[in-house]
Amino acid sequence: MLAEAVTHAASDLPVVSMIGTRAMLFEAPGEFTLAQQRQIWALMEEAGGRSDVQELIPGVTNLMLVFSVPPEQPRKVADWLRHAWETLPERHIKGRLFEVGVRYGGALGEDLAHVAAHTGLSPSDVISIHHAGEYTVCALGSAPGFGYLHGLDPRIATPRKAVPSLKMLAGTVTIGGMQAGISALTGPNGWNSIGFAEVALFDPHRDPPALFSIGDRIRFHPESIEL
Amino acid sequence: MITVLETSALNTVQDLGRSGYRQLGVGTSGAMDPLALQVGNILLGNQPGDAGIEIQTYPFVIRFEAAGSFAVTGVDAAVELDGHPVLPWSVEHAAAGQVLTVGPPRRGARAYVCVAGGLDVPLVLGSRSTQLRGGFGGLSGRPLEVDDALKIAGGPASSGYGALPPAAALSRPCDRGEGNVVTLRAIPATDYHLFTGAARDRFWQTEWRITPQSDRVGYRLKGDPLALQRPIELRSYGIVPGIVQVPPAGEPIVQMADANTAGGYPRIAGVIEADLWRLAQARIGTRIRFAQCDHSQGVAAMQPIASYLDDLRMMVALYRGSVQRRAPLTSGTQA
Numbered sequence: 001m002l003a004e005a006v007t008h009a010a011s012d013l014p015v016v017s018m019i020g021t022r023a024m025l026f027e028a029p030g031e032f033t034l035a036q037q038r039q040i041w042a043l044m045e046e047a048g049g050r051s052d053v054q055e056l057i058p059g060v061t062n063l064m065l066v067f068s069v070p071p072e073q074p075r076k077v078a079d080w081l082r083h084a085w086e087t088l089p090e091r092h093i094k095g096r097l098f099e100v101g102v103r104y105g106g107a108l109g110e111d112l113a114h115v116a117a118h119t120g121l122s123p124s125d126v127i128s129i130h131h132a133g134e135y136t137v138c139a140l141g142s143a144p145g146f147g148y149l150h151g152l153d154p155r156i157a158t159p160r161k162a163v164p165s166l167k168m169l170a171g172t173v174t175i176g177g178m179q180a181g182i183s184a185l186t187g188p189n190g191w192n193s194i195g196f197a198e199v200a201l202f203d204p205h206r207d208p209p210a211l212f213s214i215g216d217r218i219r220f221h222p223e224s225i226e227l
Numbered sequence: 228m229i230t231v232l233e234t235s236a237l238n239t240v241q242d243l244g245r246s247g248y249r250q251l252g253v254g255t256s257g258a259m260d261p262l263a264l265q266v267g268n269i270l271l272g273n274q275p276g277d278a279g280i281e282i283q284t285y286p287f288v289i290r291f292e293a294a295g296s297f298a299v300t301g302v303d304a305a306v307e308l309d310g311h312p313v314l315p316w317s318v319e320h321a322a323a324g325q326v327l328t329v330g331p332p333r334r335g336a337r338a339y340v341c342v343a344g345g346l347d348v349p350l351v352l353g354s355r356s357t358q359l360r361g362g363f364g365g366l367s368g369r370p371l372e373v374d375d376a377l378k379i380a381g382g383p384a385s386s387g388y389g390a391l392p393p394a395a396a397l398s399r400p401c402d403r404g405e406g407n408v409v410t411l412r413a414i415p416a417t418d419y420h421l422f423t424g425a426a427r428d429r430f431w432q433t434e435w436r437i438t439p440q441s442d443r444v445g446y447r448l449k450g451d452p453l454a455l456q457r458p459i460e461l462r463s464y465g466i467v468p469g470i471v472q473v474p475p476a477g478e479p480i481v482q483m484a485d486a487n488t489a490g491g492y493p494r495i496a497g498v499i500e501a502d503l504w505r506l507a508q509a510r511i512g513t514r515i516r517f518a519q520c521d522h523s524q525g526v527a528a529m530q531p532i533a534s535y536l537d538d539l540r541m542m543v544a545l546y547r548g549s550v551q552r553r554a555p556l557t558s559g560t561q562a
């Protein structure tokens with residue numbers, strides 16, 4: 001059984017596990033760094049060449065393989081993934097740069113005070129730290145077009161909320177643990193809202209349908225601040 | 228063309244799902260019980276991926292504006308054509324103007340109304356399935372409403388035959404003679420060993436109850452909470468239908484057809500694909516139990532389903548061939 005590998009979770013080795021019979025999850029060891037994510041992108045490209053792979057779902061320092069038919073010997077695929085991980089160079093993607101204006105705070109960024117309280121910073125410090133950085137789209141997922149962003153300053157990292165907001169607007173600028181994002185759809189959301197941006201992240205009739213691709217970079221700038 | 232005369236919340240157009248866009252965050256959607264949809268399409272001589280209507284709330288009433296053949300699968304329910312009972316799981320013929328009523332199921336939860344030729348809604352990102360969260364696919368990306376008109380892509384097919392429902396044809400997994408407990412085989416998943424020993428045991432032993440907070444996205448289960456050895460904050464990872472996650476409150480969620488493509492809760496197990504349709508047909512309040520299996524058992528479990536569908540295809544081909552030989556001029560216009 002592959003799940004026994006989980007006992008190594010704290011070590012330097014990747015963890016490979018099956019989810020049901022048709023999905024395999026590869027989790028990179030170590031921290032959430034851009035270097036790790038670039039290697040996930042490399043693994044994604046490599047795994048995309050396998051004839052048994054129907055879909056790939058890159059996550060944050062992990063990659064899920066969805067097979068067209070269940071692998072006969074998952075361990076062989078797991079070994080292949082581990083070997084590829086060890087040997088592949090990082091894949092550098094020269095993404096586009098998006099400049100995104102944010103209306104920080106106010107009703108659409110109602111968790112700003114919570115983030116400030118959690119981090120021990122003032123709300124305006126949270127805002128300046130948030131828009132000082134450059135973010136990279138690591139993966140798209142959860143909702144159509146939603147980008148998981150790397151680049152959040154650890155000083156403003158804030159765990160997901162215990163009780164999700166029931167109707168967070170699409171375009172809400174959020175923090176979920178060490179991850180940053182812009183919500184893609186209006187609906188329930190457990191991430192902390194700190195502002196709002198006027199962007200349409202997904203349109204199924206547009207080509208490509210998602211605004212962001214992996215490797216794209218995002219810079220935020222304040223359009224307004226309401227404390 | 229068919230017109231919707233009566234419907235309530237959450238009846239949608241679905242096919243076998245939208246694959247290939249998960250890396251853009253687009254979940255597959257598709258029929259909750261893909262087996263039932265496939266049976267309907269096979270009976271009608273449709274393509275496997277043709278779209279039908281998934282019914283979750285009853286009664287559901289439509290009018291055929293032109294003659295057409297249909298099959299209602301998924302459930303055992305009172306199905307009537309202009310007030311006269313017709314059989315579910317069989318090919319029936321409706322004349323122009325006839326009204327089809329699907330009443331509340333005696334068994335099962337989700338009915339599929341399949342029509343000869345399939346429903347002619349636009350393909351969006353390769354599928355006709357309704358993506359409720361994204362608001363696209365199906366009919367304008369939303370559940371069906373009264374007065375909606377749905378185009379049908381084909382005419383009448385030969386009728387007068389049916390399928391043995393899968394619930395009767397396929398033996399129940401790990402049947403202990405407890406008629407009202409649904410057993411689902413599952414494989415321990417990524418975070419299984421991060422749960423306490425007691426939680427792991429309880430996961431398999433508990434008769435979980437399906438809560439009313441269960442829908443096409445996921446089934447929330449009620450039972451004694453499952454505890455982790457210590458709390459963990461996971462990085463977002465890919466989700467597939469069947470994954471059993473345990474949020475901090477400790478009660479599991481089984482992700483279903485409308486699952487998001489990514490999530491962050493610990494994963495205790497994955498329900499095998501062969502048993503997911505049984506969960507899709509289990510109603511709110513039903514008790515379910517997970518039975519541990521391994522990968523090879525999970526793979527082998529698909530075999531009876533494949534054989535069942537193969538046999539059905541063969542039976543339908545024989546029947547349609549024989550009808551055409553006997554009455555080549557009256558056996559319908561299906562190419």
